[in-house]
Amino acid sequence: MSLKYVPKDLDEEASEDLKLFRDKLLAKPGKGSAGKTGTWRLYKPVIKIDGCTKCGICWLYCPDDVISWRPREYPDIDYTYCKGCGICASVCPVNTIEMILEGE
């Protein structure tokens, strides 16, 4: 076969391309990559810890991954990044998360 452009080294070109491709296609998560999103919050989720059953559902649902929780422990919200969307409050099966207007 006579292909007009013969890459000098097919494998070398390919491995350079692959590295670039991997870097460009894949995005690694980093803490606070969008800044301190806690300042966006209008309502603040507050866990009334007495009612909490430690089920971890709020941890599972938080879209911003700002709730930390381990089995058999209470969840803890990182307010530096919590945007106040209220999802945790709405999924809590025992309704023990309250949304409180910021500044009150």
Add this chain to the structure above:
Amino acid sequence: MMRRVLIGNIAVSEAVKLANVDVISAYPITPQTIIVEKLAEMVEKGELNAKYIRVDSEHSALAAVYGASASGSRVFTATSSHGLLYMYEMLWWTANSRLPVVMAVVTRSIGPPWNIHTDHQDALTIRDSGWIIGFAENVQEAFDMTIMAYKISEDKRVLLPSIVALDGFILSHTAEPVDLPTTSEIDGFLPPRDPSPFKVEPGTEFAVGNLGPDEVTMELRWLIWRAMYRSKYVIEDVDKGYNKILGRNYSHGLVERYRVEDAKYLIVSMGSWSGDAKDAVDMLRDEGYEVGLARIRYVRPFPSEIIRDISSDVKAVLVIDRAVSMGSGGILYSDILRSIDRRTPVKNVIAGIGGVDVNQDHFKMIIEEFIDEFEKDEYHNWNDTYWFMPWMR
């Protein structure tokens, strides 16, 4: 190696079984259905150790194998016509994510009117996406190309998804003798997939294809462009290697050259009807016409360099297309125009749309008319695309 009589669809499912895929997901559509029915049966009987995911649509089928492929599995799906169009969005996701998915497309025209017979329009709608697209001429090739597709797609120099297109009914439902390699012959040729450069699995934290700067889109498309180019070499190599394990002493690679050595007139075709076109070439050779045929086996990447080589000494080229770009011309035609010397006159004929039968006598008629027009110096009229519809004459 052993020889069995198989229809195209069963041959493809046997190839998928030999390739030892991990995950299959598909939605039935004529004329493809038999492929995935047979695979479901193989999985059910325990002949193939794969996960078979039933889904609600073709979009979901490709989405399911996309995910499975991203997590390192070797995957397969199959579709036709409207099913392929329903997958359209996921086709681009697959190519842009560089996942080595393999799919059989049993070609079928696109409605309306409802029609289950073949033309090449469906498979060629994904021409620009970044999938490698091979077209089989016969059942043996449908089988061979399916196994080779895994080797080509998973090659680190390529990492692009592959389509094996086979003509609906003409190949999918027609029985022919097929040589099948044994499991041990294939195991040496096609080792298990190495999922690098990435594998989505529990414990890994990254997103595939997240929002990014505009330049990233352009860079990723450029990388596909380069990989496509490299795939030309890889396809030729893989074809040689595969034919060797089957003890064959030939390898067509990207383009089959049929009686082109001393040809003055070159015919270009693709797919199953090339067999009839070759018969027409033989008949014309017997009558003293110096005619040869280039059969495109892989339309993406397009073998421009080889076409340029083959056509360098011919007087004129005839491209017979089974798919058309409305308002432009035959789809092979524009690729051929771009590939050959600008001074060579090229005629374009569209035929066989909607499965209209085109036999060797029709090909002979089309080729004779082409040579006749050239010899009478009437080829300056060729800037139009001709529709071969003898019943309307």
